[in-house]
Amino acid sequence: MNEKPEAIVFFDLDGTLFNSQIDILPSSIEAIKKLKQNNITPMIATGRTPCEVINLMKRTQIDSIVGMNGQVVLYKGEKVFTNDIDKEVIARIYQYSKQKMNIPLSFYNDELMRVSAHSQPAEKFYHYLKQPVPPVDDQIYLKEPIQMLLLLCEEGELHYRDVFPELTFIRNTPYCVDVFNHGGSKGYGIAQLLQTKGFSDVPTYAFGDGMNDFEMFLTVDHPIAMGNAVDTLKGKAEYITDTNNNDGIAKALQKFGLI
Missing domain, CATH: 3.30.1240.10 (Hypothetical Protein, Haloacid Dehalogenase-like Hydrolase; Chain: A; domain 2)
Structure with missing residues (x-):
């Protein structure tokens, strides 16, 4: 049985963890390291499939993902949930x-x-x-x-x-x-993870910028919109951080006391 983390932080990729050059800022890499040192689980939450982001996960040492907009959930190498199309x-x-x-x-x-x-x-x-x-x-x-x-x-x-x-x-x-x-979303995948692993009492945070992050923002305890996020998503955010090009991830994690 996995030890419960102190918190879980979900990161969208495009427009969020990725900057405009489809790369990760050094400040975000360092922030993820600090999260893990604090027993806080970083998770990717993306429209991409896990096999697309293997190299990214190795580079960041993130071993958990809500992939394909919540249609598959892997937690520390364990396949927790899939939502197959007929x-x-x-x-x-x-x-x-x-x-x-x-x-x-x-x-x-x-x-x-x-x-x-x-x-x-x-x-x-x-x-x-x-x-x-x-x-x-x-x-x-x-x-x-x-x-x-x-x-x-x-x-x-x-x-x-x-x-x-x-x-x-x-x-x-x-x-x-x-x-x-229909009904699948990043939020649905996150809900399946929390229920299956018994993590319903673990504080959850999410970073996003686009409309496929909307349900995720409704599911987690602390939704954080990037400064470059669409206005509709910003309207559902607890906090709006700086942009994906200007250390928005690290700045918000510091503000919430996670690193």
Whole structure:
């Protein structure tokens, strides 16, 4: 059984723990070290899948993650929760995307990423992330559990919401839309973690900047918005710190007495 931490701090990545150059500030690296020294668990809470951020987790020594907007939760190497999408639903959205919308997909679980086709939208999106385009396998969902899909498009997602009410669609970058089971969110994943591990009495903090952090802000005890956050999220924050380019993480952790 894991020892209870003094607190848990959840960090969104893009626009939060990452600066504008998709890198982590030295002040944030140092702050994470201090959190761990104080028996406070740092966790990544991101739309990305765990296999995308392995190098980041090694670099920061963070071993816990709420991935794919809460569709998988790993705590100190233990898989605590997954929220798999039904294979029949995936087959329907794939056919709809291919035949009606001409929008390629990505298929994600906590261990792998695949694309339905090597396309220009895929190249544009993964170049934006500074990642190679994943391997092509449009049948991967028949062989492996899938917890999140991406619509690789710059527009067109509004057509999906009426056709697939069992799914949630959130635009996370200019080039893709995250797709997962309706009701899933970073907040839902965090709630599953706290319940499963018996951490309901552990103080929780979260840093974020975008709308996929909204439910997370409603779930934790202390929501902290970055200075560069969207206004709607700032409206739900207990505290607004400096920007992701100006030591906002370290400054807020110091303010709350966590480091």
